[in-house]
Amino acid sequence: MSSDRTIAGLCVVAVALAVAGFFVPAWMVFIGVISLAKGLVVLGLMVLWRTGLVSFGQSLYYALGAYAVGLAHLYWGLTDAFVGVLLGVAVAGFGSFVIGFLLARYRDLFFAMLSLAFAMILYGVLVKSEALGSTDGFVISVPTFAGYAPGADTAQAVLLAFTAAVVLASAYLIDRYQKSTAGHLTTAIRDNEIRVEYLGFSVRQAIHVKYVLAGILGGAGGALVAMAVGHIDPDMAYWTTAGEFVFVAILSGTASVAAPFFGSIIFEVLRSYAMQYAAHVWHMVLGVALLLIIMFLPDGLWSLFRKRARAH
Amino acid sequence: MEPILDVQGLDKSFGSVVAAADISVAVARDEIVGIIGANGAGKTTFVNMVTGYIKPSRGAIRFGGRDITGLPPRSIINAGISRSFQVPQLFATVTAFDNVLIALGIAQDGRFPVWRPLRRADLVELTTQILERFGIAGHRHQLAGKVSQGVRKLIDIAMATVHRPQLLLLDEPTSGVSVEEKFAIMDVVVAALREQKVTILFVEHDMEIVARFATRLLAFYEGTIVADDVPQRVIADPQVRRYIIGERYRHGAHA
Amino acid sequence: MLTFVAIGVDGLVYASWLFLVAVGLTLVLGVMRVLNVAHGSFYSFGAYAAAWGVGIYFTHGWPDAGGYFVVAGAAIVVGVVLGLLIERGLLRWLYDRDEVVIVLVTYAVLLILEDSVLLIWGTDPYFAYQPSALLGNTDIAGLPFPNYNLMLIALAVLTGGILWWVLNHTHRGKFLQAVIHDREMSVFLGINVARLFTITFVIGAILGALGGAVTAPVISVSPGIGVEVIVLAFAVVVIGGMGSIAGAIIGSLLVGLAHAAAVHLLPSVELFVIYGVMTLVLAFRPRGLFGPAQLRRI
Numbered sequence: 053m054s055s056d057r058t059i060a061g062l063c064v065v066a067v068a069l070a071v072a073g074f075f076v077p078a079w080m081v082f083i084g085v086i087s088l089a090k091g092l093v094v095l096g097l098m099v100l101w102r103t104g105l106v107s108f109g110q111s112l113y114y115a116l117g118a119y120a121v122g123l124a125h126l127y128w129g130l131t132d133a134f135v136g137v138l139l140g141v142a143v144a145g146f147g148s149f150v151i152g153f154l155l156a157r158y159r160d161l162f163f164a165m166l167s168l169a170f171a172m173i174l175y176g177v178l179v180k181s182e183a184l185g186s187t188d189g190f191v192i193s194v195p196t197f198a199g200y201a202p203g204a205d206t207a208q209a210v211l212l213a214f215t216a217a218v219v220l221a222s223a224y225l226i227d228r229y230q231k232s233t234a235g236h237l238t239t240a241i242r243d244n245e246i247r248v249e250y251l252g253f254s255v256r257q258a259i260h261v262k263y264v265l266a267g268i269l270g271g272a273g274g275a276l277v278a279m280a281v282g283h284i285d286p287d288m289a290y291w292t293t294a295g296e297f298v299f300v301a302i303l304s305g306t307a308s309v310a311a312p313f314f315g316s317i318i319f320e321v322l323r324s325y326a327m328q329y330a331a332h333v334w335h336m337v338l339g340v341a342l343l344l345i346i347m348f349l350p351d352g353l354w355s356l357f358r359k360r361a362r363a364h
Numbered sequence: 365m366e367p368i369l370d371v372q373g374l375d376k377s378f379g380s381v382v383a384a385a386d387i388s389v390a391v392a393r394d395e396i397v398g399i400i401g402a403n404g405a406g407k408t409t410f411v412n413m414v415t416g417y418i419k420p421s422r423g424a425i426r427f428g429g430r431d432i433t434g435l436p437p438r439s440i441i442n443a444g445i446s447r448s449f450q451v452p453q454l455f456a457t458v459t460a461f462d463n464v465l466i467a468l469g470i471a472q473d474g475r476f477p478v479w480r481p482l483r484r485a486d487l488v489e490l491t492t493q494i495l496e497r498f499g500i501a502g503h504r505h506q507l508a509g510k511v512s513q514g515v516r517k518l519i520d521i522a523m524a525t526v527h528r529p530q531l532l533l534l535d536e537p538t539s540g541v542s543v544e545e546k547f548a549i550m551d552v553v554v555a556a557l558r559e560q561k562v563t564i565l566f567v568e569h570d571m572e573i574v575a576r577f578a579t580r581l582l583a584f585y586e587g588t589i590v591a592d593d594v595p596q597r598v599i600a601d602p603q604v605r606r607y608i609i610g611e612r613y614r615h616g617a618h619a
Numbered sequence: 620m621l622t623f624v625a626i627g628v629d630g631l632v633y634a635s636w637l638f639l640v641a642v643g644l645t646l647v648l649g650v651m652r653v654l655n656v657a658h659g660s661f662y663s664f665g666a667y668a669a670a671w672g673v674g675i676y677f678t679h680g681w682p683d684a685g686g687y688f689v690v691a692g693a694a695i696v697v698g699v700v701l702g703l704l705i706e707r708g709l710l711r712w713l714y715d716r717d718e719v720v721i722v723l724v725t726y727a728v729l730l731i732l733e734d735s736v737l738l739i740w741g742t743d744p745y746f747a748y749q750p751s752a753l754l755g756n757t758d759i760a761g762l763p764f765p766n767y768n769l770m771l772i773a774l775a776v777l778t779g780g781i782l783w784w785v786l787n788h789t790h791r792g793k794f795l796q797a798v799i800h801d802r803e804m805s806v807f808l809g810i811n812v813a814r815l816f817t818i819t820f821v822i823g824a825i826l827g828a829l830g831g832a833v834t835a836p837v838i839s840v841s842p843g844i845g846v847e848v849i850v851l852a853f854a855v856v857v858i859g860g861m862g863s864i865a866g867a868i869i870g871s872l873l874v875g876l877a878h879a880a881a882v883h884l885l886p887s888v889e890l891f892v893i894y895g896v897m898t899l900v901l902a903f904r905p906r907g908l909f910g911p912a913q914l915r916r917i
Contacts, residue, residue: 175890239458250441250453
C-alpha cells in the first residue's frame with residue numbers, strides 16, 4: 053500500500069469535507085468534527101499499538117487537552133482555536149512526557165493497567181474539583197479563528213475545516229515518522245528488545261517518544277472536541293472513554309494513517325443511531341462487535357495477534 | 365602497544381553460585397581469540413560482562429584505554445564493541461534485508477531518527493553490500509524467523525558489524541549448525557571481519573574450528589581461566605584435556 | 620486519638636472489601652495469565668442477585684438468618700453460571716493468543732454483561748439492607764461500628780486463610796503453583812490443565828460475585844458499580860504483584876489504610892489515593908510487592 057497515495061487521498065478527502073461542511077446539515081458537520089478529532093486520539097493509540105503496547109488510558113490526554121482549552125476560556129477568556137489546540141497539545145505533551153518516564157518501563161498487561169490508572173487519577177481529581185463543576189463539568193463558548201469570529205450557523209463548518217487541516221498535518225507527520233528508522237523500531241522493539249539495545253538504541257527512550265506522540269495527539273483531539281461540543285466534563289477522562297478509543301483502534305486496524313479516521317467516522321455514526329434507537333444495549337452491541345472482530349477479522353489486529361517470538 | 369581489551373580481576377556471583385572468579389586477560393588488536401570450556405564454565409558470563417548485559421561483582425574492564433565496567437549494552441555498542449548471540453537475536457517478523465537495514469538505520473540516524481526515511485538509496489545500497497559480504501544476499505526477502513539456523517547466525521553476525529565495531533564477541537557462532545556449514549560460516553565471517561580490521565573473540569565448542577581459526581585460545585573451567593596460549597599448546601595442556609576436551613581427543617582425528 | 624481508631628477500623632474494613640473483590644482477579648491472573656476485565660461483572664451480578672434475592676426473601680417473612688444464606692447462595696450461583704459460561708464458552712478457545720488480546724476479549728464480555736444487568740434488573744437501584752441492619756453495632760473506643768463491617772473483616776481473613784492453605788498445603792494447590800510457573804511443563808507432567816483452568820476461573824468468579832453480594836446490603840445497588848470496581852481491583856493486583864495472594868492481602872491493607880486516612884484527614888484525595896499508593900509501590904518494586912521474577916534471556 054503506497055502511503056504517498058494515502059496522504060494524497062487524505063488531502064482530497066480533507067478538502068472535500070471542509071467544503072462540504074458548509075452545505076450539509078448541522079448534525080453531519082458535528083459528527084464530522086467529533087469523529088475526526090477522536091480519530092486523532094486513535095492515531096496516537098496506533099503509534100503505540102504497533103509496538104505491541106495497548107494504552108487503556110489515552111482518555112487522560114484527551115481530557116487534559118479539553119480541560120486546557122476549557123480552563124483557558126474560564127480564566128483568560130480565550131476562544132482562539134489555534135491557541136486552544138496548541139495549549140491542549142502543550143499540556144498533554146507535558147503530561148505524557150512526565151508520565152512516560154514511568155510508563156516506558158512497562159509492557160503488556162502492566163502498561164495497559166498503569167495507563168488506565170493514570171487516567172483514573174485525573175478523573176478523581178476532576179470529580180473532586182468544585183471549581184471545575186465536579187461531575188457536571190462546565191461550558192465554553194464558540195471558538196474564534198485568529199480573530200475571525202464565524203456566525204452561529206457557520207461556526208461548526210469552520211471548525212470542521214480547521215479540524216480537517218489539523219488531521220491532515222498530523223497524518224502527514226505520523227506517516228513520515230513511521231517511515232523513518234524510529235517508526236521501524238516499532239516492529240523491531242516488538243520482535244526483540246534485547247537486539248535493539250544491542251544495536252545501540254535505547255528501547256525505553258523510543259517508547260517514551262512514542263508515548264509522548266500519542267499524548268500530543270490525544271490532547272489535540274480533546275481540545276478540538278471541547279471546542280466542538282462546547283462542554284467539558286470529567287467523563288472525558290473515565291477509563292471507559294479510553295476503552296472506546298481502543299475499540300475504534302481495533303476496528304480501524306493499523307494498516308495506514310488514514311485508517312483511524314475512517315474507523316472513527318463509522319463508530320460515531322453507529323453510535324448516534326444506537327443512542328437514538330437502542331440506548332440500553334449500545335454497550336452490548338459494542339461488546340459483541342468487538343468479540344466478532346477479534347475472533348473472525350484479525351486483519352485489523354494482525355500486528356497484535358502474532359504470537360511473540362520467544363528467545364529460548 | 366596498548367591492548368584493545370584489558371580485563372582485570374573480574375568476579376561474578378549469582379547468590380552462592382560463582383560464575384566467574386578473578387578473570388584477567390589482555391587482548392591485542394587483530395587477535396582472533398577462541399574461548400573454550402564446558403557448559404557453565406563461565407564463557408557466556410564473561411561475554412555478558414564485557415558487553416554490559418551483566419555487571420561484574422568486582423574487577424575492571426578497559427576498552428582502548430577507557431573504563432567500560434558496568435556500562436549498559438547501549439553504551440558498549442556505541443564505544444565500539446559488539447556481539448553476536450548463541451541463539452540468534454533477530455527481528456523474526458521482518459525480512460533478512462530489513463533486519464540489516466534497521467540495524468544500519470539505528471547506527472546512522474542518531475538519537476532521534478524520526479524524519480529521514482529508512483528505506484533510502486544510500487542505506488539500501490549499504491545493506492545489499494553487507495548481505496553480499498556475508499553470503500546471504502539470496503535470502504534477503506525471506507523472513508528472518510523462517511530461514512535456516514546457519515543463515516540466522518549470519519544475519520545475527522552481520523547486524524553486529526553494522527556499527528563498525530573494533531571488537532566483536534561471537535557467542536558460539538557455529539552452534540546448532542550442520543557440520544558442513546560450520547566451516548563455511550566461519551570462513552565467511554572471519555574473512556568479512558578481517559576486511560574491516562575487527563578484533564575477534566569467539567566462544568566455541570568445536571575444537572576443529574578453534575584450531576583452524578584462532579590465533580590464541582582461552583580455556584575456562586568453573587569460572588576461571590585455566591589456560592591462555594596458542595591453540596596447539598592449550599589443546600595439549602593436561603588440565604585442559606582432563607576437564608574440557610577429553611583425554612582421548614586428538615586434533616584432526618575425525619574427518 | 621479517636622481519629623486513629625476510626626482510620627484503623629475503617630481501613631481494615633475497606634481493606635477486607637478490596638481483598639474480597641480483588642483476590643479472585645489475581646488468582647485467575649496468576650494461574651491462567653488472564654486479566655479478566657469481566658470480573659467487574661461478576662461483582663455487579665453478585666450484588667444484583669443478592670439484593671434481588673434478599674428483597675424477595677424478606678417479603679416472605681422467613682427467619683432472618685436465612686438472609687445470609689441468600690447472599691452466599693447468590694454469589695455461588697452467579698459465580699458458577701457466569702464462570703462456566705465464559706470459560707467453557709469463550710475463553711478456552713483463546714488461551715494461545717496474546718495476553719492483551721484476552722484482555723480485550725474480557726473487556727468485550729464486560730460490555731455485554733453490563734448491559735445485561737440493565738436488561739435483567741432495569742435502571743432503578745436496589746436496596747437490601749436487612750442482612751446489614753440486623754447485626755447492629757459495636758462500640759470501639761466509644762465509636763459505633765456496624766457489626767456487618769466487622770464480619771466483613773472476618774470473612775476476608777477466612778477467605779485469605781483458606782486460599783493460602785489450599786495453595787500451599789494441598790495437592791491441588793501444588794498443581795496450581797506448577798501451572799503458575801510453567802503451563803507447558805505442567806501438561807507434560809500429567810496435570811489436567813484444562814480442568815484446572817475451569818475450576819480456577821469459576822472460583823475466581825465466585826469470589827468476585829461474593830465481593831458484590833456481601834456489599835449489596837450496604838450500598839444502593841445500581842448500574843455501573845461493576846465498572847467502578849474493576850479499576851480498583853486492578854490497582855490492588857498491580858500493587859500486590861500479579862497472581863500473588865499474599866500480595867493481594869498486603870496491597871489491600873496498604874490501600875485500605877491509605878484510603879481511610881484520606882477520608883478522615885484529606886477527603887479531596889480520596890478518589891485516587893489508591894493510584895497514588897500504586898505509583899509509589901511501583902517506583903520501588905516495578906513488578907509489584909510480590910511480582911514474578913524476571914528470567915535471564917540470553
